[in-house]
Amino acid sequence: MKIAIVTDAWRPQTNGVVKTLSTTAEGLRTLGHDVRIIEPNQFKTFPCPTYPEIRLAWLPYGRVSQLLEEFGPDAIHIATEGTLGAAARKWCLRRRFPFTTSYHTQFPEYVRARVPIPLAVSYAHLRRFHSAAARTMVATPAMQRLLESRGFKNIVRWTRGVDVSLFKPRDKSFLDFPRPIATYVGRVAVEKNIEAFLKLDLPGTKVIVGDGPARAELESKYPTAKFVGFKYGEELASHVAASDVFVFPSRTDTFGLVLLEAMACGVPVAAYPVTGPIDVVTQGVTGELNEDLRAAALAALKLDPNQCRAYALANTWETATRQFLSHLAPRAATAAVAESALDSA
Structure with missing residues (x-):
């Protein structure tokens, strides 16, 4: 099957959305499908307001139309609600081509963290965007x-899944900081609530792996924390595995792939009991969820790393990819259903 995935989030961005989509595309190709990614690097772009690291496609409808028509997809998945997602949605609606969407980011909460726009307004926009999809996928x-x-x-x-061959228990001596080491991995941005972690009175060392618009301010404000920037592949896995507890202060994530990656490394998680962690963390086994994040971090240090690893081993990318595939709305299948309905009418 020829599958087009349209996304406003793509490399060089480093985040869970890009990781999920790129890994899913690779998995689909392994299963024998032809996958085409339509992403911002194929267009003229402009910086996203308040978040210049993210580039949005400028007036992309014509180019999106060309790419889709040249590829001739059997199924279209619109992964994000940005300018590319909107252009692909418009193309599908004009041609009555069925499509699916996914909801990766609590966009209304992210917007409100920067601009005082009521949640109801943002959710109304997103509800309209996704209402035309055959299915909307959530984690x-x-x-x-x-x-x-x-x-x-x-x-x-x-x-979602995790690469358990990359993220696995490793030598703790990789990080030569006073222990215990509490680590955060992800974007360094206001919506990630990282300062809630940095403010904690914890023994040992706090490590921030990642980068973003809030890094300079937070690095200056919390000089004892170790800001090491983005890490990738083996180096990222080594940083995570060398930690003693993984602290996840975000209140707005829809999943948090980094939670599974930490568990795969045998590192327990400390987080708030909110969307994302409450579905990923097994309380008292693979992590601790508490509105008192300090208490959660201290309690997580006492958990069994082997239990964390065992949980991660049950969450593979192959399972997640097959689930994605089963939710698509191929044009031929949709047309067949419609034709059958007409015949029985």
């Missing part, structure tokens, strides 16, 4: 419940 039961409470329809589950 967790909690995210499904949240969107359904906001009036979203046709929500289905698309879970």
